[in-house]
Amino acid sequence: IANLPPTHVLQKKDAAHHLHPFTDTQSLNAKGTRIITRAEGVYLWDSEGNKILDGMAGLWCVNVGYGRKEIIEAVHRQMQQLPYYNTFFQTSHPPAIALAEKIAKLAPGDLDYVFFAGSGSEANDTVVRMVRHYWASKGKPTKKTIISRHNAYHGSTMAGASLGGMSAMHAQGGLPIPDITHINQPYWYAEGGDMDPAEFGLARARELEQEIERLGADNVAAFIGEPIQGAGGVIIPPETYWPEIQRICREHDILLVADEVICGFGRTGHWFGSQTFGFKPDLMPIAKGLSSGYLPIGAVVMSEDVAQGFITHGGEFCHGFTYSAHPSACAAALANLEILESERLPAKVATDTGPYLAERWQTLAEHPLVGETRICGLIGALELSPDKKRRAPFEAERGTVGTICRDHCFATGLVMRHVGDTMVISPPLVISHSEVDELIEKVHRALDLTSADIALQGIK
Numbered sequence: 001i002a003n004l005p006p007t008h009v010l011q012k013k014d015a016a017h018h019l020h021p022f023t024d025t026q027s028l029n030a031k032g033t034r035i036i037t038r039a040e041g042v043y044l045w046d047s048e049g050n051k052i053l054d055g056m057a058g059l060w061c062v063n064v065g066y067g068r069k070e071i072i073e074a075v076h077r078q079m080q081q082l083p084y085y086n087t088f089f090q091t092s093h094p095p096a097i098a099l100a101e102k103i104a105k106l107a108p109g110d111l112d113y114v115f116f117a118g119s120g121s122e123a124n125d126t127v128v129r130m131v132r133h134y135w136a137s138k139g140k141p142t143k144k145t146i147i148s149r150h151n152a153y154h155g156s157t158m159a160g161a162s163l164g165g166m167s168a169m170h171a172q173g174g175l176p177i178p179d180i181t182h183i184n185q186p187y188w189y190a191e192g193g194d195m196d197p198a199e200f201g202l203a204r205a206r207e208l209e210q211e212i213e214r215l216g217a218d219n220v221a222a223f224i225g226e227p228i229q230g231a232g233g234v235i236i237p238p239e240t241y242w243p244e245i246q247r248i249c250r251e252h253d254i255l256l257v258a259d260e261v262i263c264g265f266g267r268t269g270h271w272f273g274s275q276t277f278g279f280k281p282d283l284m285p286i287a288k289g290l291s292s293g294y295l296p297i298g299a300v301v302m303s304e305d306v307a308q309g310f311i312t313h314g315g316e317f318c319h320g321f322t323y324s325a326h327p328s329a330c331a332a333a334l335a336n337l338e339i340l341e342s343e344r345l346p347a348k349v350a351t352d353t354g355p356y357l358a359e360r361w362q363t364l365a366e367h368p369l370v371g372e373t374r375i376c377g378l379i380g381a382l383e384l385s386p387d388k389k390r391r392a393p394f395e396a397e398r399g400t401v402g403t404i405c406r407d408h409c410f411a412t413g414l415v416m417r418h419v420g421d422t423m424v425i426s427p428p429l430v431i432s433h434s435e436v437d438e439l440i441e442k443v444h445r446a447l448d449l450t451s452a453d454i455a456l457q458g459i460k
């Protein structure tokens with residue numbers, strides 16, 4: 001960027017005025033922020049000119065990669081025409097209409113209705129209000145509890161963070177809000193013990209049935225889950241899990257919500273994660289890959305039956321946001337979906353880049369530090385462990401080794417997220433075979449450097 005101030009000046013200004021999300025500001029300011037200035041394809045550049053392979057696609061969201069002119073030009077055209085208008089008070093606009101129709105076409109089954117929001121958190125806040133209003137409009141107002149999972153991530157608003165199962169978030173701000181409960185997660189590596197994954201998947205799904213019986217089905221509105229828990233550490237459930245969850249929801253007449261904010265739009269090798277895991281939700285919150293992060297947009301996609309709860313019995317649904325169906329964000333999303341479709345990226349993930357990444361990813365299991373490799377489409381995890389046979393955690397505080405590895409990744413020119421001592425990746429769906437090779441090579445080097453560091457520091 002022309003006449004950008006030097007990095008240290010930018011860092012000073014940042015520290016003077018800017019509080020960052022999910023950040024310990026004091027330790028960040030001691031280290032100084034990394035200033036990302038531009039991006040192209042699967043690469044980022046920082047203010048020091050370092051070229052970095054973005055193994056996280058931003059935050060799990062830049063599915064079509066950076067610098068796509070089709071999106072930039074579509075937004076430019078829309079902004080010249082109608083940069084913003086709302087869809088309250090009997091109005092709509094062409095981008096909202098076109099995007100709702102496009103999403104309905106891409107979504108499985110009769111998931112044909114869309115309520116727009118500005119983010120995944122707002123989509124999940126909308127889910128809470130929708131499922132409660134749906135049951136009230138059906139004469140069952142006591143069906144208002146929503147069951148979720150420990151270590152789930154559903155956003156950072158009061159309802160989104162309450163639906164989530166992150167105890168560190170609940171500890172700040174008096175969460176969860178009432179009538180949201182959590183069952184255990186299908187995290188076999190850390191919690192499966194001696195069970196085989198298939199029976200563990202059933203056991204964890206059946207906790208939903210126990211929770212429904214504890215609460216009384218007449219008090220339960222819905223169950224919400226990510227097909228794969230992303231921010232929780234890319235927890236890919238055993239195959240037995242989701243079909244059993246679906247059976248239980250149907251038998252007890254509770255709505256099934258698939259949070260597709262990360263898994264949607266090709267990430268797992270289908271358009272949506274629910275298709276990869278063989279279940280059909282009644283509602284699905286979406287965001288991230290909907291626009292590949294070029295502009296902020298989220299939505300809740302719902303079935304004909306749920307929508308009819310609003311259309312025929314609902315009266316006015318008193319909910320919505322200034323930026324619901326923001327026209328410029330809709331234009332970005334439409335251009336983004338056009339790229340996903342024309343380049344057939346979900347199918348490419350399933351038949352080409354996904355299998356290629358999986359084959360290379362599994363070779364990392366041989367590394368002494370890797371306790372388990374997990375991969376599904378273009379989302380993957382490495383469990384770091386001092387004793388892989390026992391799937392043992394490190395004695396050091398959780399996240400110590402993950403942070404060391406994350407820093408080595410950055411130093412070798414790769415962005416990888418660590419969740420505790422689990423390393424995760426979620427690269428853009430447009431990643432090439434040679435870029436996958438580069439990613440694997442950089443992960444390998446970071447693992448070697450991490451092994452050396454923890455040996456030197458006596459971390460076990």
Ligand SMILES: Cc1ncc(COP(=O)(O)O)c(CNc2cccc(C(=O)O)c2)c1O
Nearest residue numbers: 059119120121153154155226231259261262
């Ligand atoms: C499954 C899921 N649902 C909802 C949200 C909330 O979306 P918004 O952020 O747009 O409100 C998310 C977001 N996921 C998310 C957001 C920020 C950081 C990380 C991380 O893993 O570091 C993950 C998510 O992963």
